[in-house]
Amino acid sequence: MSLVAFLGSLDAQTIVDAVGLGAVYALMAVGIGLVFGVLRLVNFAYGQLIMAGAYTLAFTSQAGWPTWAGIAMCFVVVILLSGVMDRLVFRPLRTQSPAVMLVTTFAIAFLLQNVALLIDVRDDTIGEPAASVASLNEAVTIWGLDVRKVTIVAVVVAAVSLSLLALLLTRTRVGLQMRAAATDFATARLLGVRANTVIATAVLLSAVIAAAVSVLLTVQNPLVAPDFALKETIIVLVGVVVGGIDRLWTATLGGFSIGFATGVINGALPTDKTVFLPSVVFALVILVLLIRPSGLFARSGTSLVERV
Amino acid sequence: MRRLDPWLQLAAPVLLVVSTAIVGSFTSRATEIYFLTAITSVAIVVAIYVFVGNSGVLSFGQISFVAVGAFAAGVMTVPLDSKPGVLPDLFPLLRDHTVGDVPSLVLATVVGAAFAFVAGIPLMRLSGLAAGIATFAVLEITHNLLREWTKIGPGATTLALVPETTDLTRAAIGTVVVIVVAFAYQRSRFGRSLRATREDPAAAQAVGIDVHRQRLWAFTLSGALAGLAGGLYVHMLGSITADQVYLELTFVTLAMLVIGGLTSLWGAVIGALAVSGLDSFLSEAEQGVGVGGVTIDLPQGARLVILGALMALVLVLRPSGLTGGREFGLPRPRGRQPLATDVTSDGAASGPA
Numbered sequence: 001m002s003l004v005a006f007l008g009s010l011d012a013q014t015i016v017d018a019v020g021l022g023a024v025y026a027l028m029a030v031g032i033g034l035v036f037g038v039l040r041l042v043n044f045a046y047g048q049l050i051m052a053g054a055y056t057l058a059f060t061s062q063a064g065w066p067t068w069a070g071i072a073m074c075f076v077v078v079i080l081l082s083g084v085m086d087r088l089v090f091r092p093l094r095t096q097s098p099a100v101m102l103v104t105t106f107a108i109a110f111l112l113q114n115v116a117l118l119i120d121v122r123d124d125t126i127g128e129p130a131a132s133v134a135s136l137n138e139a140v141t142i143w144g145l146d147v148r149k150v151t152i153v154a155v156v157v158a159a160v161s162l163s164l165l166a167l168l169l170t171r172t173r174v175g176l177q178m179r180a181a182a183t184d185f186a187t188a189r190l191l192g193v194r195a196n197t198v199i200a201t202a203v204l205l206s207a208v209i210a211a212a213v214s215v216l217l218t219v220q221n222p223l224v225a226p227d228f229a230l231k232e233t234i235i236v237l238v239g240v241v242v243g244g245i246d247r248l249w250t251a252t253l254g255g256f257s258i259g260f261a262t263g264v265i266n267g268a269l270p271t272d273k274t275v276f277l278p279s280v281v282f283a284l285v286i287l288v289l290l291i292r293p294s295g296l297f298a299r300s301g302t303s304l305v306e307r308v
Numbered sequence: 309m310r311r312l313d314p315w316l317q318l319a320a321p322v323l324l325v326v327s328t329a330i331v332g333s334f335t336s337r338a339t340e341i342y343f344l345t346a347i348t349s350v351a352i353v354v355a356i357y358v359f360v361g362n363s364g365v366l367s368f369g370q371i372s373f374v375a376v377g378a379f380a381a382g383v384m385t386v387p388l389d390s391k392p393g394v395l396p397d398l399f400p401l402l403r404d405h406t407v408g409d410v411p412s413l414v415l416a417t418v419v420g421a422a423f424a425f426v427a428g429i430p431l432m433r434l435s436g437l438a439a440g441i442a443t444f445a446v447l448e449i450t451h452n453l454l455r456e457w458t459k460i461g462p463g464a465t466t467l468a469l470v471p472e473t474t475d476l477t478r479a480a481i482g483t484v485v486v487i488v489v490a491f492a493y494q495r496s497r498f499g500r501s502l503r504a505t506r507e508d509p510a511a512a513q514a515v516g517i518d519v520h521r522q523r524l525w526a527f528t529l530s531g532a533l534a535g536l537a538g539g540l541y542v543h544m545l546g547s548i549t550a551d552q553v554y555l556e557l558t559f560v561t562l563a564m565l566v567i568g569g570l571t572s573l574w575g576a577v578i579g580a581l582a583v584s585g586l587d588s589f590l591s592e593a594e595q596g597v598g599v600g601g602v603t604i605d606l607p608q609g610a611r612l613v614i615l616g617a618l619m620a621l622v623l624v625l626r627p628s629g630l631t632g633g634r635e636f637g638l639p640r641p642r643g644r645q646p647l648a649t650d651v652t653s654d655g656a657a658s659g660p661a
Binding site: 042088089092093096098099100102103104106107108110111112113114115117118121237238241242245275276278279282283285286289290293294 | 360364366430431433434435436437438440441442444445446448449452453456457559562563566570607608609610612613615616617619620623624625627628
């Protein structure tokens with residue numbers, strides 16, 4: 001099938017769904033990119049923050065809480081957990097090599113996933129349904145297209161958060177400090193930027209985004225299990241590095257692109273043709289990294305990573 | 309005394325593995341498997357260490373070479389008359405031939421090395437996160453092909469009927485071979501060149517070291533050892549699926565390496581044995597185990613939580629690992645100990661503190 005024929009065969013429905021997926025992935029990319037910017041830490045445990053939020057939604061829903069209260073609780077839990085993670089794990093490790101920090105976040109992810117499993121299996125089944133947010137999964141028909149409400153919400157939430165974040169980063173004092181810290185933390189500190197304030201802000205913003213993502217993902221996948229959001233986190237991490245992790249915009253664009261591409265490919269190809277798809281996608285990832293190691297959308301010559 | 313240091317650095321990990329095997333041989337059949345698993349994980353972690361530890365480049369791809377080694381050794385040792393039944397779609401070459409277990413280990417080594425060499429030619433140009441993600445992509449591609457391509461293996465089903473020939477003796481011999489090769493490499497001209505690029509790539513290039521070539525050597529050697537470890541692994545289990553040599557094994561073995569100490573062979577061995585030992589103890593404790601008159605009985609599922617918590621704790625409290633990234637050495641009276649990142653304290657460069 002030629003590329004033109006392939007693109008021609010895409011219907012508007014597939015595009016709409018892919019945009020919704022891309023929006024969620026872009027949000028996750030921002031959350032990972034914010035923390036990376038100030039800490040140079042790739043937080044693999046980001047997916048487990050989302051998972052914790054999803055479990056909060058499931059348990060509050062089973063306890064009969066109103067939806068708004070469940071969502072509020074979800075934000076509280078994710079922000080608290082993220083703060084604890086920063087204080088107990090990220091702060092002692094700030095001066096360590098990226099390899100040690102990344103492997104530590106694996107260990108944290110592993111720990112949180114197994115804590116979730118321990119809590120989840122108390123009722124002898126794995127997986128907890130979150131019924132309260134399911135109403136968002138209904139579709140509304142716009143111009144003959146079935147658009148699920150959650151897709152609209154995802155796109156709106158992504159657009160609003162990205163705009164607010166852009167304003168925060170470019171128009172406020174703490175935003176300026178965060179950008180300075182992301183460029184050169186040592187110099188920024190010499191010039192009076194408070195490291196703990198900047199890092200706490202980045203971690204907080206990243207946690208708020210994680211909570212929003214856990215609501216959006218729970219709507220689409222209301223059965224919450226311990227590996228919730230794990231697959232998505234891995235894909236987004238790949239997307240973020242392929243896009244260019246050094247800057248927030250390129251990281252976000254990378255996250256959106258990989259989400260959009262996944263959505264389009266899944267929607268357009270029949271299942272029996274997609275078995276070798278991961279190989280093709282990851283071969284492309286390798287190719288992009290070889291040609292542009294600092295990221296597809298990154299400016300050339302301004303990167304942390306280099307080829308030998 | 310000082311001239312003995314290199315030999316001690318080799319003897320300590322070898323003796324540790326051999327004594328683990330000897331202790332294991334005195335235990336019951338049910339307990340023996342814990343010792344076998346621990347020794348095989350040493351082989352896998354040391355294979356990863358050869359590249360990651362010496363080059364300082366993080367790779368998530370080394371388990372791919374364990375996987376191809378395991379499947380090569382597994383597919384080629386399934387008895388000939390069972391092959392059409394369990395592996396109907398194989399290429400005729402693979403379907404009509406079967407080799408013994410020892411040749412299958414050699415085959416696993418060669419396949420691992422060849423795959424690592426081919427993948428390494430382009431990938432070894434990358435550093436940092438790009439290298440991490442690109443090697444992860446290799447893992448994904450390997451897993452995808454092993455899982456879906458029924459002409460080279462069992463596809464999504466379990467590869468069964470592999471002879472269970474990895475007993476304690478063979479596991480120990482294989483793992484000692486891996487350790488000796490890793491030790492010989494890190495003391496060779498190539499190993500030292502690569503360690504120089506780890507400490508300072510620019511300075512290493514300035515004295516004429518070809519970074520790409522040195523990394524490719526280590527990547528290929530690591531692939532060979534990982535293939536061998538994969539061969540031992542599949543002959544230990546007797547059956548394998550593509551999912552068993554994928555994400556979880558990657559994370560656990562990398563965690564073992566970092567917990568032991570990323571930059572030393574001793575660290576790789578200690579990390580693998582410590583984490584496997586703890587894991588085995590906790591699995592027993594879930595059934596209830598008596599220690600010094602006190603019976604420990606953990607609830608089901610607590611094992612992984614405690615394991616995760618202890619791994620995180622070690623990494624936070626001792627980020628340079630249990631061994632501090634140093635090779636084994638006898639304690640000797642001295643003032644302040646040098647830092648782990650100090651080149652002079654590097655086990656291969658001079659004696660440890």
